[in-house]
Amino acid sequence: MYSFVRGMVRVFLLTAVVGAVVVCGTILIAGGEPKPTLVATNLLGQNEWQAGETAYVRITTTDVDTGKPAPGIPIKAMLYKGKAPEKGDGSPAFRASAKTDGQGSLSLPIQTKADMRGAYTLVVLSGSDKPDRIEQPVKIVSKSRIMLATDKPVYQPGQTIHIRALALRPTTMEPVADTKCTIEVEDSKGNKVFKQPCATSKFGVFSADFTLATEINQGTYTVRALLEDEKTEKAVTVERYVLPKFKVAVTTDKPFYLPKQTVKGKVQSDYFFGKPVSDAKVTLKFATFDVAFKDFAEVSGKTNDEGFFEFEQQLPDYFVGLPLEQGNSLVKIEASITDGAGHEEKSTTTVPVADQPIRILAVPEGGVLRPGLENVIYIMASYPDGRPAIWTGSARPTAKSGREDTKSMQIASDELGIAQVKYAPAAGGFALHVEVGKVLGRDIEKYRSIEMGGAGETVAKADFNLPVNGTPDETLILRTDKAIARSGAKVGLTIISTKKTGSAYIDLIASGRTMLTRTVDVRNGKASTDVTLPPDVAGTVEAHAYI
Structure with a gap:
């Protein structure tokens, strides 16, 4: 089953490029100057692309002597099936030309065709007179997500297993239409007892029915759906059973x-x-x-x-x-x-x-704390059965954090049981002590909540050692203005960095595919921009930022 809803996008924050390749080269640009300029060229992007979709690569040019961006560098990109020719342009499957912008960056979209598969080579030429040549192998695949279902989890010998599957593209959630597929069934001993070739409908649906024999191996059967390079399996039980005569229900007076x-x-x-x-x-x-x-x-x-x-x-x-x-x-x-x-x-x-009536959890906004910057730490309190608790309490760094200021901060949660504190940790580690002083009661019939604690009391407490990653010289935090957005909506991105000036790079990645890249200026340690999500994207989108 899929955890997303069509048309909704969940935005995750990270601060590193995942699954990307970085290729570097250097060129000399004379440009009429007495001394040639040495320029470093970087190529960043995924090494696996989805057929029929747009892949993005980022090309940056930097002055080696000054470390500053080198704008206006001519860029020529070509994509070849298999290996690229050593001389000449040949017949590339894709060709584009452009120049780096004022920040020495170029976001290059490469549109792949639906029938493109296998190994390709991306060639980037940087410069004009004697261009630097960068080659990067890429693999173009056709991926899909298959939701496989049966009409029930348990069958008796002689009954019919009704099998149904839905295939969608992982990023756009469009159906995989008119594509060959196969449905298989294996018995509990690994014998393949059913195999049916089929084709998906225009809605990406394919199905099959398999009638079990009356005398068969009982146990766990494996139902399998195969489509292109993807495979999904589901286990069902085949055994003789007797329907229950009456029902039995056990209830307790407390949830924990x-x-x-x-x-x-x-x-x-x-x-x-x-x-x-x-x-x-x-x-x-x-x-x-x-x-x-x-x-x-x-x-x-x-x-x-x-x-x-x-x-x-x-x-x-x-x-x-x-x-x-x-x-x-x-x-x-x-x-x-x-x-x-x-x-x-x-x-x-x-x-x-549980050992305590309230469970406490502390999570940094980016998974880890960043030194030299004010980090947001989310503190969540819940009952042992997982229901959120509305609470008031305090949080303070302990002596282990290395901070001289260890005063307590009074905090209160929202309706979801989440409170926020802000700290700027030093490099190394950060220790935090949290106490829940009072838990507010709610509608007992609906939430079965219990009011606990009061002035001067402690309902629950916990100590946390939170990791601090990075160096104070160059680190950053990426924030979004929303965690859930609709397809085609705008999402605000804010970068906070210990590096006061320079360029920051932002990539949006969905299902391993770079769907958008952007370069922003960092001024006074801060940069912000709005990005519009593509209308055909759904699911989880990761926002990556780096400097």
Whole structure:
């Protein structure tokens, strides 16, 4: 399943070029001057392009002696299938000419055709009289995203598996139409039991039906969809099963617990035609998890005339925190009910167990802190079951941060449980101490929130050692004015840098493809610009900045 919505774009902030290649060269420009100018030429871009879309490469020219941009340098770019000819221009698949701008930069769009595949060579000629020649191999591929689905997760022998798939281009989310594809099925022992060639419709949809035999290998089957160079798999279970006679539901009085607290709850059992399962035998098993689940208590009894059974069980005073549960532990409650006819049904639920009633998390705006700049640190508080908590409290750097100023800053969260603090850390590391003093209650029926703490009290606290990357001489922070934008909308980008003047480069990358590049002037350590997102882009867009 895809986590994005058509027409919506999520903007992520990074400060490095990912998956890019950098090729450098030098040329001499006489230009009528007594002494020739030595110019360094850099070529930056992805080494893998999507067929049928526009790829962007950045070419920069810099005066080697002064380190300043060299404007007005003639640039000639050609794209060849396979290797480029050693002499002459030959017959390139793409050709363009331009000059670097006043900042010594050129953003060159290269439009690839839908039928272009395989290895190509990009040739860049920098200069006019004796141009410097830069060659960079690139690979043009045709990628797609396939969403594969079946009508249900479990099948019995003799039933039919209905298979359906949707193929979209990763960046534009356009359907992959009229393209050959294949659907395969493997049984639990790896035997290929079904294979059907097919073609996508104009909407990018393809499907197949596979009827299981009555006597087959049972277990986990693999359904596979193949399209161009892409492959997607889905596992389904094939086994004989009996439909349940009645349903069992287990509920607890709290969404989470602390060690030593008492779990109170109810078990409700009803036949599917509505009648309660009365006077049925109930067995509850309570288990904690370490390397495996281990039972620590068992409660038994019978349901009343309405199919209810109430229970209480005190928790142990020791639990093992689980990394996958962000340090929380959990209690598993397994309910087994046997009715008067001897039919048994089971239901299992898990409840979080935490060492504190509030969980605290601190995240720098860029993932890591940048030295010499004022960084925003987001502090989030939530209940152990993940619901946000509205809170007030304090944050202060500790002695480990190396700061002389360790005064506390009073902070308050928004409706999502997120508060902000701003600090300018030094190089090395940064230690932060956070305390939640009061948690505000909300609509109990909707959020099951609990008001905790008060003046002079501490509900929860945590210490964080946040990484600080970079050097104070040359580092930057990139910010956007929004985290979610619509396709075709404007997004404001702001760069804050310890470098007071110069040029900064911005790239927008979606699905590994550079979709936009821009050069901005840094003045007094700050630069800002607005970029318009392409109307055909959807999903996650990464904003990269570098100096």
